[in-house]
Amino acid sequence: MKWKELEEEPCSMARTIGVIGDRWTLLILRECFLRTRRFEGFQSALGITRHLLAERLKKLVRQGILRRIPYQESPKRHEYILTQKGLDLYPIMMAIVHWGDTHMVDERGRPLLHQHRKCGKDFDPVIVCSECGEPLSAKEVHTHPGPGARGLPEKSAPEVRKTKTRSRAA
Amino acid sequence: MKWKELEEEPCSMARTIGVIGDRWTLLILRECFLRTRRFEGFQSALGITRHLLAERLKKLVRQGILRRIPYQESPKRHEYILTQKGLDLYPIMMAIVHWGDTHMVDERGRPLLHQHRKCGKDFDPVIVCSECGEPLSAKEVHTHPGPGARGLPEKSAPEVRKTKTRSRAA
DNA sequence: TTTGACAGTTCTATTTTAGAACTATAAGGT
DNA sequence: ACCTTATAGTTCTAAAATAGAACTGTCAAA
Structure with a gap:
């Protein structure tokens, strides 16, 4: 590709x-x-x-x-x-920076802080649902095909079962 | 690099x-x-x-x-x-998908929809401030150096002024 | 004994990137 | 007039990353 x-x-x-x-x-x-x-x-x-x-x-x-x-x-x-x-693109930037802040900083801490002008505080970005306003996590989300789908990743629990999982393990 | x-x-x-x-x-x-x-x-x-x-x-x-x-x-x-x-990394994924959904779809619309299990609705991800809960946009954010800074991009309105901007233009 | 599933590894050929030098327009100094 | 600096590129060659295809090895099932 x-x-x-x-x-x-x-x-x-x-x-x-x-x-x-x-x-x-x-x-x-x-x-x-x-x-x-x-x-x-x-x-x-x-x-x-x-x-x-x-x-x-x-x-x-x-x-x-x-x-x-x-x-x-x-x-x-x-x-x-x-x-x-x-x-x-700002949300993408913020999400990337935040992940880096959480998982890639060294002992010295974050290189850059973000202050929200409206409330005056240093903040972290939080992703919420546009419909109910609750914070989102991967497990609470179910994906399904939209109008532009063409049979690609429309699944929500795929792939794994089709390999007969012959786990005669150990 | x-x-x-x-x-x-x-x-x-x-x-x-x-x-x-x-x-x-x-x-x-x-x-x-x-x-x-x-x-x-x-x-x-x-x-x-x-x-x-x-x-x-x-x-x-x-x-x-x-x-x-x-x-x-x-x-x-x-x-x-x-x-x-x-x-x-989920928030990064969601932010990327959402931008693509907004700016890169063709006539047929989104290939994939996301449903929030809790509220049952198809949603878009929204980024909010962790402190006050308000949605964020680039202009409402001021950045300043944190403990791990080393004189890199600690600015909030830099660079441009230092070039004397001799705009004798037209 | 052969075929197929699975998870890689190894090879060559293309594409991308890096790094440095070069071009071009104009201002400003001497 | 001549040299330097600022700005925004372009043009090279060398090095790195990626593509594409074939190959390896272990086991199961036919």
């Missing part, structure tokens, strides 16, 4: 991974959320090679995640800013 | 990307959440090459995201199941 094919899979996760699932894209987007807007800014903040940065920015613009906006004529210069589609 | 270095960055996002930020790992984990447990199951569901699958499974086990558990002696066979650390 190549990158391009990924984006055409009948699976929202596969498609999304086709867009952001590489080593650099999410880090570039992190910088966007931290207000970086220009080529050199990304490059020096991340240490990404200029070649790849140019590639990734192009891709993000093509995908409608960033918009390329001129901020100066002669020499033409542009800034990259998040579109709404890009801003909507 | 190589994959290994990424995991040592003083940034929870970089570290997490070092673990799950490639083309296949999240798809393998999706299968885990859909109850796939065995090598052949992953391979046939995803079409990943056996070589890479073996690699990725090893890495996930090393990282403590999957546990390799024998289910049969002679020929020794193992299943891969999610640890708590792995289960904790």
Whole structure:
């Protein structure tokens, strides 16, 4: 499977991974959320090679995640800013950072804290159900095919039984 | 920057990307959440090459995201199941799927729906503040350095001003 | 004795990435 | 006029990762 094919899979996760699932894209987007807007800014903040940065920015613009906006004529210069589609990636960012904060920190603790302006406190992101507002965990969720399904992962307890589990073990 | 270095960055996002930020790992984990447990199951569901699958499974086990558990002696066979650390990736999965559902679906709609067992309804995941329970958006969040900071992206409105912005533009 | 399920491993060929150097426009200093 | 710096790329070659296919080994069932 190549990158391009990924984006055409009948699976929202596969498609999304086709867009952001590489080593650099999410880090570039992190910088966007931290207000970086220009080529050199990304490059020096991340240490990404200029070649790849140019590639990734192009891709993000093509995908409608960033918009390329001129901020100066002669020499033409542009800034990259998040579109709404890009801003909507924020929950993904937060979820990733939070997992890292929980499972990947060293003795010194979190590198970055997040403060909610409204309530003034440092917070963790919590995922809740849009319908009842309760926090979600994997076990409380049942998946079933939607209108765009094409016989892919529509299951909720699959695969395992079909192998006759000949557990004459030990 | 190589994959290994990424995991040592003083940034929870970089570290997490070092673990799950490639083309296949999240798809393998999706299968885990859909109850796939065995090598052949992953391979046939995803079409990943056996070589890479073996690699990725090893890495996930090393990282403590999957546990390799024998289910049969002679020929020794193992299943891969999610640890708590792995289960904790669920919010990331949901956030990714939801973004894909919102921005990457074709005319036919979502391939997969999620039902919350508790309330019985199909839902979307919503990110809220752990402190006040309000839904979060990027603009309402201010970041500041935590104990594990090392002078990386500790800012909240940086970079842009330091370039004297000579906008004699047009 | 052969076939099939299962879980890998090993190989070569392509694709991606890394790393460094180069291009181009213009401002500013001397 | 000449040199340096800032900015935003592009163009190379080398190294790393991935794809694709074939191969290995253990057992069960036919």
